[in-house]
Amino acid sequence: MLKSTAAIIFLGLSAVTMANAKTIVAHRGASAYLPEHTLEAKALAYAMGVDYLEQDLAMTKDDHLVVVHDHFLDRVSDVAAKFPDRARKDGRYYVIDFTLAEIKSLNFTEGFEIKDGKMVAGYKGRFPLMQSAFKIHTLEEEIEFIQGLNKTMGKNVGIYVETKAPWFHKQEGKDISKATLEVLKKYGYTTKDSNCIFQTFDYPDLKYVKTQLMPQMGIDLRTVILITTNPTETYELKDGKWESFDYKYLIDPANMAEIAQYADGMGPDYNLLFDVEKSSKGHIVVNDFVRNAHNNGMIVHPYTIRKDRLPDYVVNVDELYDAVLYKADADGVFTDFPDLGVKFVESKEK
Ligand code: G3P
Numbered sequence: 424m425l426k427s428t429a430a431i432i433f434l435g436l437s438a439v440t441m442a443n444a445k446t447i448v449a450h451r452g453a454s455a456y457l458p459e460h461t462l463e464a465k466a467l468a469y470a471m472g473v474d475y476l477e478q479d480l481a482m483t484k485d486d487h488l489v490v491v492h493d494h495f496l497d498r499v500s501d502v503a504a505k506f507p508d509r510a511r512k513d514g515r516y517y518v519i520d521f522t523l524a525e526i527k528s529l530n531f532t533e534g535f536e537i538k539d540g541k542m543v544a545g546y547k548g549r550f551p552l553m554q555s556a557f558k559i560h561t562l563e564e565e566i567e568f569i570q571g572l573n574k575t576m577g578k579n580v581g582i583y584v585e586t587k588a589p590w591f592h593k594q595e596g597k598d599i600s601k602a603t604l605e606v607l608k609k610y611g612y613t614t615k616d617s618n619c620i621f622q623t624f625d626y627p628d629l630k631y632v633k634t635q636l637m638p639q640m641g642i643d644l645r646t647v648i649l650i651t652t653n654p655t656e657t658y659e660l661k662d663g664k665w666e667s668f669d670y671k672y673l674i675d676p677a678n679m680a681e682i683a684q685y686a687d688g689m690g691p692d693y694n695l696l697f698d699v700e701k702s703s704k705g706h707i708v709v710n711d712f713v714r715n716a717h718n719n720g721m722i723v724h725p726y727t728i729r730k731d732r733l734p735d736y737v738v739n740v741d742e743l744y745d746a747v748l749y750k751a752d753a754d755g756v757f758t759d760f761p762d763l764g765v766k767f768v769e770s771k772e773k
């Protein structure tokens with residue numbers, strides 16, 4: 424399948440030689456097989472032949488950026504056992520309340536929740552809970568790990584950083600986006616040619632990044648605006664009050680030209696590419712989302728394909744890769760199963 428014009432422009436700006444015609448992003452590493460965001464999960468994904476490894480980021484009390492999905496620690500670590508008195512009133516253990524040394528003392532695991540006092544895995548078929556020994560690490564440590572692998576493996580796998588909840592970090596007096604860009608600049612990611620994409624769900628913060636931070640720092644990285652229907656993902660300051668950001672602004676075609684001033688691409692929940700009500704197994708109804716984004720010069724990298732959590736409208740994971748990447752014509756996709764994504768794209772492109 425020919426790449427979209429937007430994808431060609433986007434890739435043309437990059438020095439990356441893309442292994443695949445469609446971009447495969449390892450979502451939190453090879454997170455279907457090893458605990459998310461551990462270096463072990465990143466190494467496995469790297470070996471599976473992905474184009475990008477994803478880094479979700481939160482800030483510690485002592486201003487380090489750690490690679491972790493939630494701005495809480497309790498879903499993926501033994502923080503509640505090690506620091507029982509450190510939860511906030513809502514019962515959560517916030518990354519921002521712990522130093523890097525404290526976080527490094529924790530053991531990390533596959534994601535879980537507590538039900539009737541017992542740990543229950545989020546995904547039953549995945550790596551056993553609290554088995555072996557896993558730690559998390561800083562953004563600097565992960566970049567050095569990937570750059571080291573790029574050297575030894577002779578490849579140029581990219582990084583795909585996400586500042587988690589910039590609005591929350593602002594409420595706590597921290598500028599996570601500035602801290603992230605400083606680390607990226609230190610490691611040589613400074614232009615759209617760099618093999619790095621900066622993503623966020625926080626559209627007001629993305630505007631701040633593009634119009635203030637990047638120009639002030641003399642850098643200009645590629646950016647992706649993430650889109651979710653979850654009203655608690657992002658908040659914006661309106662008349663001095665933090666209000667839920669309405670994602671509908673980001674999917675309205677009338678706004679895409681404006682959004683494209685700040686974003687090189689869009690990262691929607693993949694369901695936003697389809698008419699879900701009208702789609703059924705063997706009958707996928709694609710909407711205009713990707714076409715509208717492409718018409719405005721933006722690429723589309725939806726999230727997250729998981730073989731162990733499929734939507735009702737597909738029979739199997741290959742049908743979902745096909746629907747997202749070929750029927751809807753997205754330029755790439757985030758997946759917990761990078762091996763399956765790479766294999767599927769290779770089977771389509773040969
Ligand atoms: O960044 C793409 C995808 O990872 C967004 O969802 O919640 O897994 O970060 P989330």
Ligand code: CA
Nearest residue numbers: 477478479585
């Ligand atoms: Ca993410």
